[in-house]
Amino acid sequence: MSAHSTHAYTGEAPKVWPAKVNQIPKEVFGDAALFEEELKKIFYGDTWHAVGHAAEVPNIGDFKTFDLGRVPLLIARGKDNQVRVFFNSCTHRGNQLETSVSGNRKEFECPYHRWLFSLDGTLAACPGSKEFAPDFKQENFGLAEIKTEQFLGLIMVTMGNPPPLKEWIGESGLPTLTALLGGDGRLKLLGYQKVRYASNWKGYNDNDGYHAPLLHTGFRLLNWQGGKGFQRMTENGHVIFEAELKPATGNGFLKDPSLIAFKGSNPERGSVITQLFPMTVMTKHMDVINLRFAIARSHEVTEVHYAYFAHEDDSEELVQHRIRQSSNLLGPCGMVSMEDAAIFQRIHIGNQTPGFAEFQKGVTSLTEIPMDVKQNDETGNLPRWEHYRKVMGFKREGEQ
Amino acid sequence: MSQAITAAHTSAIDALHTAYVAALDQGDMAAWAATFAVADETSYFCISAENDRRGLPLALMYDDCRGRIDDRVSFVTKVWVGTYQPYRTRHFIQRLSCESAGNNQYRVTSGFMIMMTPEGGATTILTSGEYRDLIEIQGEGDNARAVFRERRTVYDADVLPRYIVFPF
Numbered sequence: 089m090s091a092h093s094t095h096a097y098t099g100e101a102p103k104v105w106p107a108k109v110n111q112i113p114k115e116v117f118g119d120a121a122l123f124e125e126e127l128k129k130i131f132y133g134d135t136w137h138a139v140g141h142a143a144e145v146p147n148i149g150d151f152k153t154f155d156l157g158r159v160p161l162l163i164a165r166g167k168d169n170q171v172r173v174f175f176n177s178c179t180h181r182g183n184q185l186e187t188s189v190s191g192n193r194k195e196f197e198c199p200y201h202r203w204l205f206s207l208d209g210t211l212a213a214c215p216g217s218k219e220f221a222p223d224f225k226q227e228n229f230g231l232a233e234i235k236t237e238q239f240l241g242l243i244m245v246t247m248g249n250p251p252p253l254k255e256w257i258g259e260s261g262l263p264t265l266t267a268l269l270g271g272d273g274r275l276k277l278l279g280y281q282k283v284r285y286a287s288n289w290k291g292y293n294d295n296d297g298y299h300a301p302l303l304h305t306g307f308r309l310l311n312w313q314g315g316k317g318f319q320r321m322t323e324n325g326h327v328i329f330e331a332e333l334k335p336a337t338g339n340g341f342l343k344d345p346s347l348i349a350f351k352g353s354n355p356e357r358g359s360v361i362t363q364l365f366p367m368t369v370m371t372k373h374m375d376v377i378n379l380r381f382a383i384a385r386s387h388e389v390t391e392v393h394y395a396y397f398a399h400e401d402d403s404e405e406l407v408q409h410r411i412r413q414s415s416n417l418l419g420p421c422g423m424v425s426m427e428d429a430a431i432f433q434r435i436h437i438g439n440q441t442p443g444f445a446e447f448q449k450g451v452t453s454l455t456e457i458p459m460d461v462k463q464n465d466e467t468g469n470l471p472r473w474e475h476y477r478k479v480m481g482f483k484r485e486g487e488q
Numbered sequence: 489m490s491q492a493i494t495a496a497h498t499s500a501i502d503a504l505h506t507a508y509v510a511a512l513d514q515g516d517m518a519a520w521a522a523t524f525a526v527a528d529e530t531s532y533f534c535i536s537a538e539n540d541r542r543g544l545p546l547a548l549m550y551d552d553c554r555g556r557i558d559d560r561v562s563f564v565t566k567v568w569v570g571t572y573q574p575y576r577t578r579h580f581i582q583r584l585s586c587e588s589a590g591n592n593q594y595r596v597t598s599g600f601m602i603m604m605t606p607e608g609g610a611t612t613i614l615t616s617g618e619y620r621d622l623i624e625i626q627g628e629g630d631n632a633r634a635v636f637r638e639r640r641t642v643y644d645a646d647v648l649p650r651y652i653v654f655p656f
């Protein structure tokens with residue numbers, strides 16, 4: 089097969105994946121039927137998904153709602169200070185229990201027939217229960233919980249049977265994620281930026297180590313160079329990225345260079361990213377702590393809740409600095425991230441064409457999935473694509 | 489607070505709102521910045537209603553000094569050029585209240601709606617929301633001119649329908 093041969097665009101998932109490891113069939117970005125398969129195999133499959141951080145619900149009775157694919161979730165802190173993740177569905181006839189995005193409640197009441205649930209999910213009251221079915225037992229009708237594990241407050245859920253969370257993240261990723269979560273996960277919520285991108289979730293998730301100095305003119309104008317660092321991948325599709333932070337001078341371009349000052353204490357880990365399969369991106373860049381909770385809405389819509397945090401031990405001054413830096417730097421309107429958002433949408437449009445997305449920077453072999461990748465290579469994404477291919481069950485050309 | 493607003497001040501405030509809308513609807517960032525006072529303590533915030541309601545300080549745009557406002561102009565006009573998908577806007581504003589804050593300043597709130605048209609696309613609503621302004625009148629009589637000392641834009645969308653290039 090020549091580099092220019094194509095799979096004709098059929099609107100169906102490719103039956104065969106190209107033999108060359110650096111080619112991704114563009115068909116996978118525009119296929120509504122494939123999205124249904126991805127929901128089953130990935131979003132409801134044997135994978136952990138980040139849905140929040142405990143710091144988003146700091147007080148007893150605090151809750152937030154979120155979705156895993158199309159499954160509505162209710163995350164609540166109980167009287168025992170435990171954060172639980174329920175299906176946001178009344179155990180009677182399935183009515184959506186909580187309609188608010190967030191808030192604080194003493195209990196959750198379903199308005200339909202007034203079943204009442206405690207913060208820990210227990211069914212506390214259900215009017216007319218004397219006439220319920222003969223096998224009805226109130227204690228069996230507490231809110232159903234989705235399987236949950238936490239890492240330093242990061243709340244991960246799954247509908248399948250993945251390995252235990254730490255094992256699934258991998259030993260090699262835990263120190264970076266720990267640093268990202270402030271060392272101990274004692275975070276304080278600063279707020280959100282929420283946005284929908286007209287992009288397939290895999291396009292949203294395919295940003296690379298190659299683009300940064302090229303796409304983002306701001307880095308050059310501000311004389312903002314990346315320090316030494318590494319990119320590390322796991323077989324199950326995670327990418328861990330760390331780089332030293334070199335202070336940016338601003339180069340006289342900014343009237344207010346204080347915005348890009350670094351006031352934290354660990355420049356050797358100044359820029360840190362943990363990207364967990366399938367689509368959770370978390371970053372600590374300068375003094376910004378940003379967890380991006382993403383929802384694959386459809387094959388062409390990806391919703392991202394950028395949640396920003398301070399650390400509980402921060403001085404007032406550092407919190408204030410984090411607020412202004414976080415607001416202006418890395419979100420859907422951020423100084424060095426608006427362009428990424430534009431690319432998510434442009435790459436989605438461009439990918440509705442025949443042929444392959446061609447990875448080049450850092451490719452040393454056409455047959456081996458690269459696991460040794462340099463900081464500014466785009467090959468760090470290939471192990472994730474390989475994991476995706478396997479989970480989805482696509483055979484490589486020539487494979488039996 | 490009871491001091492009545494003069495006709496000159498009312499028309500200066502009207503003219504400021506018009507200038508703001510005209511600047512953004514023409515994509516003229518320099519004209520946008522010119523609706524703000526030149527004093528260092530001048531600010532523009534654009535924040536979601538959710539963060540605002542919950543007392544969460546994080547914003548979508550957080551320009552807490554005049555330098556930040558100028559830097560936003562530089563980013564839109566010099567840094568981001570050629571990367572984003574262009575879109576045009578139409579802003580509609582309805583004033584809700586206006587109260588004197590003394591020293592020739594007024595606290596003004598307005599409702600707004602922003603229509604957006606991506607190049608080659610249909611027109612949709614970007615978001616609606618509320619402007620909460622501190623407006624200062626500079627100059628006297630016929631020379632009276634209004635500028636923003638602070639504009640706090642609280643947008644309604646819990647989830648914005650696209651990434652954002654221009655201020656609201």
Ligand code: FES
Nearest residue numbers: 178180181198201
């Ligand atoms: S569906 Fe909730 S009480 Fe009946």
Ligand SMILES: [Fe+2]
Nearest residue numbers: 300424425428
């Ligand atoms: Fe980027």
